[in-house]
Amino acid sequence: MSSLSTEVKNLALAKIAEDLQANERKIVEANIADLERAKKDRVKLSLIERLEFDSSKLQTAIAGVMSLIQLPDPVGRTLSAMELDTGLELYKVSCPIGVLGIIFESRPDALVQISTLALKSGNAVLLKGGSEAANTNRVLADVIVESSTKAGLPEGWMAHLETREDVKAMLALEDHIDLIIPRGSNEFVKYIMNNTRIPVLGHAEGICHVYVDSDADLDKAVRIAFDAKCQYPAACNAMETLLVAEQVAREFLPRIKAQYDKAGVELRGDNRTRKIIECKPASEADWRTEYSDLILSIKVVRNVDEAIDHINTFGSHHTDAIVTENPATAKQFLGLVDSADVFWNSSTRFSDGFRYGLGAEVGISTNKIHARGPVGLEGLVTYKWKLIGHGQIVADYSAAKGKKFTHRVLDKECPI
Amino acid sequence: MSSLSTEVKNLALAKIAEDLQANERKIVEANIADLERAKKDRVKLSLIERLEFDSSKLQTAIAGVMSLIQLPDPVGRTLSAMELDTGLELYKVSCPIGVLGIIFESRPDALVQISTLALKSGNAVLLKGGSEAANTNRVLADVIVESSTKAGLPEGWMAHLETREDVKAMLALEDHIDLIIPRGSNEFVKYIMNNTRIPVLGHAEGICHVYVDSDADLDKAVRIAFDAKCQYPAACNAMETLLVAEQVAREFLPRIKAQYDKAGVELRGDNRTRKIIECKPASEADWRTEYSDLILSIKVVRNVDEAIDHINTFGSHHTDAIVTENPATAKQFLGLVDSADVFWNSSTRFSDGFRYGLGAEVGISTNKIHARGPVGLEGLVTYKWKLIGHGQIVADYSAAKGKKFTHRVLDKECPI
Numbered sequence: 001m002s003s004l005s006t007e008v009k010n011l012a013l014a015k016i017a018e019d020l021q022a023n024e025r026k027i028v029e030a031n032i033a034d035l036e037r038a039k040k041d042r043v044k045l046s047l048i049e050r051l052e053f054d055s056s057k058l059q060t061a062i063a064g065v066m067s068l069i070q071l072p073d074p075v076g077r078t079l080s081a082m083e084l085d086t087g088l089e090l091y092k093v094s095c096p097i098g099v100l101g102i103i104f105e106s107r108p109d110a111l112v113q114i115s116t117l118a119l120k121s122g123n124a125v126l127l128k129g130g131s132e133a134a135n136t137n138r139v140l141a142d143v144i145v146e147s148s149t150k151a152g153l154p155e156g157w158m159a160h161l162e163t164r165e166d167v168k169a170m171l172a173l174e175d176h177i178d179l180i181i182p183r184g185s186n187e188f189v190k191y192i193m194n195n196t197r198i199p200v201l202g203h204a205e206g207i208c209h210v211y212v213d214s215d216a217d218l219d220k221a222v223r224i225a226f227d228a229k230c231q232y233p234a235a236c237n238a239m240e241t242l243l244v245a246e247q248v249a250r251e252f253l254p255r256i257k258a259q260y261d262k263a264g265v266e267l268r269g270d271n272r273t274r275k276i277i278e279c280k281p282a283s284e285a286d287w288r289t290e291y292s293d294l295i296l297s298i299k300v301v302r303n304v305d306e307a308i309d310h311i312n313t314f315g316s317h318h319t320d321a322i323v324t325e326n327p328a329t330a331k332q333f334l335g336l337v338d339s340a341d342v343f344w345n346s347s348t349r350f351s352d353g354f355r356y357g358l359g360a361e362v363g364i365s366t367n368k369i370h371a372r373g374p375v376g377l378e379g380l381v382t383y384k385w386k387l388i389g390h391g392q393i394v395a396d397y398s399a400a401k402g403k404k405f406t407h408r409v410l411d412k413e414c415p416i
Numbered sequence: 417m418s419s420l421s422t423e424v425k426n427l428a429l430a431k432i433a434e435d436l437q438a439n440e441r442k443i444v445e446a447n448i449a450d451l452e453r454a455k456k457d458r459v460k461l462s463l464i465e466r467l468e469f470d471s472s473k474l475q476t477a478i479a480g481v482m483s484l485i486q487l488p489d490p491v492g493r494t495l496s497a498m499e500l501d502t503g504l505e506l507y508k509v510s511c512p513i514g515v516l517g518i519i520f521e522s523r524p525d526a527l528v529q530i531s532t533l534a535l536k537s538g539n540a541v542l543l544k545g546g547s548e549a550a551n552t553n554r555v556l557a558d559v560i561v562e563s564s565t566k567a568g569l570p571e572g573w574m575a576h577l578e579t580r581e582d583v584k585a586m587l588a589l590e591d592h593i594d595l596i597i598p599r600g601s602n603e604f605v606k607y608i609m610n611n612t613r614i615p616v617l618g619h620a621e622g623i624c625h626v627y628v629d630s631d632a633d634l635d636k637a638v639r640i641a642f643d644a645k646c647q648y649p650a651a652c653n654a655m656e657t658l659l660v661a662e663q664v665a666r667e668f669l670p671r672i673k674a675q676y677d678k679a680g681v682e683l684r685g686d687n688r689t690r691k692i693i694e695c696k697p698a699s700e701a702d703w704r705t706e707y708s709d710l711i712l713s714i715k716v717v718r719n720v721d722e723a724i725d726h727i728n729t730f731g732s733h734h735t736d737a738i739v740t741e742n743p744a745t746a747k748q749f750l751g752l753v754d755s756a757d758v759f760w761n762s763s764t765r766f767s768d769g770f771r772y773g774l775g776a777e778v779g780i781s782t783n784k785i786h787a788r789g790p791v792g793l794e795g796l797v798t799y800k801w802k803l804i805g806h807g808q809i810v811a812d813y814s815a816a817k818g819k820k821f822t823h824r825v826l827d828k829e830c831p832i
Binding site for chain 1: 418419498500504506511513514594595613615633635636639640642643644647648743746747748750751752754755756757758759760761762763765766767771772773784785786788789790798799800801802803804805806807808809810811813814821823832
């Protein structure tokens with residue numbers, strides 16, 4: 001996988017897109033079988049919606065595969081080049097991570113998206129989808145495996161797992177699997193993180209904040225606080241807690257409450273908030289809760305320091321925004337809030353691979369090690385050091401022999 | 417820590433260097449006490465050598481601190497910049513990882529080196545040294561804490577742990593500690609890796625290979641195979657297994673054996689090797705052993721494919737070299753050997769932060785996630801995404817409102 005040319009990988013992607021199209025009827029029929037079983041099993045409606053994979057969803061998935069062809073190959077990029085001595089050159093070159101283990105709930109589009117992201121980045125992949133979508137996933141995986149191996153990918157580069165026992169076995173293979181990517185509910189991701197020694201790329205929670213500073217432009221603050229909560233409350237980058245500086249609380253809170261009331265947002269405030277606007281009381285548990293719904297906790301704080309402390313204590317290191325016209329305060333907030341994404345005068349909802357222009361999103365990571373925030377294809381590669389010499393040995397550079405390193409930065413690509 | 421200016425950090429480093437010098441007598445006396453206790457406890461000689469911290473070792477440590485001042489600040493570097501839309505700019509900016517937990521055996525120089533690397537990279541640090549060096553470490557830690565806080569570092573940025581219970585407690589603090597860096601024997605590093613959920617930067621083993629290809633220049637092969645084994649056999653980047661293509665084995669093996677015999681290297685060969693040169697038999701256990709000594713296992717292989725398979729099966733993903741004049745074979749080897757460092761016609765011993773020109777070495781990592789191979793200061797930083805807007809909200813970019821992203825790469829530094 002790691003030595004595949006960009007051409008072979010792109011041809012395989014084109015072949016997958018073509019074969020998914022050719023197998024449209026088979027795929028849709030398998031999905032109908034899954035949907036019927038789910039309805040018979042009285043699975044809840046929101047899950048059935050995510051399970052659905054009709055012609056239009058297939059077209060979207062195929063368009064996603066085709067768009068991957070346009071993206072630059074993340075493998076084989078020279079990240080740095082240095083002459084250590086004449087005829088001894090060191091290159092840092094991107095390469096695939098190796099074997100990915102990917103586990104996702106219900107949505108069959110995830111199978112298509114993630115297997116093709118793995119392909120483009122030269123990684124082998126083990127995939128396990130939700131059991132509700134077993135028929136759909138099986139057909140999709142069969143098509144992808146068959147058309148990609150026909151197009152020149154090595155046998156066994158992708159395997160489709162079907163049982164929970166398989167997943168359990170996979171999570172224990174720390175010597176053979178390099179990265180686990182879970183997609184699903186917070187509880188699901190947390191379970192995966194707590195049950196493997198393999199590094200996990202993802203986030204278990206998105207407890208995001210907007211802090212309205214004493215120097216905020218309150219028109220901007222109202223727009224941002226409304227968008228961050230209401231534009232898509234189920235998203236991980238939606239705001240869960242609104243922090244308001246005491247100097248502007250009396251003016252700002254009634255204005256934003258009027259907006260939230262129209263949208264049907266349930267408000268839960270601390271004591272100081274409840275002296276200004278009417279709402280339910282917030283407990284400490286609220287500061288730690290990702291509602292993923294039209295519910296918002298509100299706290300009045302003394303200043304930016306208290307806001308930063310609150311966010312670093314109760315947040316999930318995902319995305320947090322400040323609204324202020326004071327650049328020094330913004331700098332302090334962006335510097336000290338310990339989150340993957342820190343925003344000045346913009347909505348937390350911008351935290352997303354597509355909006356960031358990453359081309360394709362592998363996931364959003366709250367890890368500090370490896371990829372952080374929205375992760376594109378570059379999150380599926382690592383690097384190796386390639387040293388190219390002409391027989392050089394270290395003994396010649398010892399004190400006795402006295403050869404010296406030049407350590408000269410080179411402006412060239414790794415030749416092999 | 418993360419908001420300290422480069423000036424304050426460099427002033428603190430200068431103050432530490434100055435105060436270490438001023439406390440020379442106190443430090444050396446504490447070390448003498450440690451040495452006396454170790455001799456009384458009949459600690460083995462190699463450990464006593466590492467424990468020793470006399471005036472000349474203190475001078476080396478101080479020179480290391482001074483050289484850190486010259487290195488560029490790894491924090492606050494703009495790694496990428498992109499306009500998402502007019503007045504909405506996204507910056508990827510390097511920042512400290514947060515809290516490091518560092519555990520090392522006996523050598524007190526490690527305490528000075530690692531605490532100052534943490535300082536320069538803006539990380540808080542918990543340090544635990546070997547109990548044999550307790551007196552020396554206590555004096556060194558006291559000097560570093562006192563002079564750095566006087567120079568403006570926040571109270572508590574560094575703490576010195578003294579007991580095994582402290583270490584156990586630290587390894588369980590996965591919500592508060594971001595990275596563990598162990599320094600010591602393989603068994604020690606393996607123990608740490610197996611007893612924490614915190615990411616660990618390091619390597620438990622260095623099972624490195626040299627493969628002498630059928631197209632090798634045998635003069636180069638002899639030089640490289642000798643250097644890789646003999647120049648410093650205790651190093652993690654020394655060769656443990658020599659792989660030789662069958663086409664050149666009959667000519668090459670007697671030549672290299674003559675060299676190894678002079679150096680007193682014990683050879684252990686597979687059956688095909690033993691048909692050509694006299695040596696002890698190698699078992700499968702030899703392929704998995706890091707001797708760290710003048711012992712070498714040798715295997716004759718059919719071709720580069722078998723060499724790559726052997727390395728990926730039995731190696732430790734550290735450093736592996738090929739000797740060949742054939743660029744296509746070298747390309748295959750460097751591409752397919754799944755190790756942090758892959759070398760063409762040069763000795764494995766070059767795998768080292770100083771030789772790589774990294775300025776300072778934090779350690780050598782065989783992880784694939786985060787830093788890989790020799791790791792400099794950049795291994796102690798991560799990044800965050802800073803988005804700077806003027807009140808932009810996501811709703812305006814929805815299908816209904818129709819604003820479009822520009823995703824234009826910017827050539828500028830993050831302004832805050």
